[in-house]
Amino acid sequence: MFKIPRKRKLGVYILAIGIIIFLKIVFYQQFPVLNLMLFFVLFASIDLIVYSFSRKKKTNHFFIPGATLSLSALFLIFYIYFFEKNNYSLEQLWPILGIFPGISLILYYIFFTPRSRSTIVPGFFITMLSVVFLLVRLDIINLDLQKFLLLLIPIFLIIIGLYLIFDDKIRLIQEQIDQTLEDHKKSGD
Numbered sequence: 151m152f153k154i155p156r157k158r159k160l161g162v163y164i165l166a167i168g169i170i171i172f173l174k175i176v177f178y179q180q181f182p183v184l185n186l187m188l189f190f191v192l193f194a195s196i197d198l199i200v201y202s203f204s205r206k207k208k209t210n211h212f213f214i215p216g217a218t219l220s221l222s223a224l225f226l227i228f229y230i231y232f233f234e235k236n237n238y239s240l241e242q243l244w245p246i247l248g249i250f251p252g253i254s255l256i257l258y259y260i261f262f263t264p265r266s267r268s269t270i271v272p273g274f275f276i277t278m279l280s281v282v283f284l285l286v287r288l289d290i291i292n293l294d295l296q297k298f299l300l301l302l303i304p305i306f307l308i309i310i311g312l313y314l315i316f317d318d319k320i321r322l323i324q325e326q327i328d329q330t331l332e333d334h335k336k337s338g339d
Contacts, residue, residue: 170187184230185227191220192219192224192227194219195215195216195217196216196220198215198219199212199216199217199220210262213254213257213258214251214258217250217257218251221253225246225250229243242287243287245281245283246280246284248279248280248283252274252275252277252278255269258273263328265324267320267324
């Protein structure tokens with residue numbers, strides 16, 4: 151496989167940013183800098199995702215920012231070309247950008263081992279909270295956000311209490327799932 155040293159990739163990214171800024175300064179009105187920057191962010195984030203899968207454990211932490219940035223860039227590209235013309239403003243759709251870090255954490259939990267609750271729990275929480283915000287902003291549900299946010303405090307306390315009570319059983323189930331997955335990988339080789 152063709153490999154480019156990280157130093158050269160960084161140089162290409164910095165060069166591209168410099169060219170984009172230069173073109174924007176020279177061709178102030180005609181140059182769509184936002185579109186180019188979004189495509190640049192998309193390609194750089196895909197590079198982070200590929201890099202996270204290409205090495206062992208040391209680089210898998212690049213997956214979360216790579217997935218978050220690539221999903222966000224894809225959404226903003228689609229927004230510019232499709233949603234903006236259909237009377238949807240980013241003022242209404244901003245909670246969608248909160249969904250992408252949650253999805254990235256969930257995907258990290260799915261693709262990388264060891265599986266940790268420190269990625270899946272915040273992933274689901276961020277995703278669900280962003281979905282609620284989106285539904286409120288689009289007037290699909292009528293909810294008093296201040297009361298909703300105040301209700302999150304006791305709900306968090308209940309969830310933390312249940313987690314502390316049943317932590318051993320959750321860990322045992324997680325170990326069984328990981329062992330089953332490893333056995334399945336070994337039998338597939």
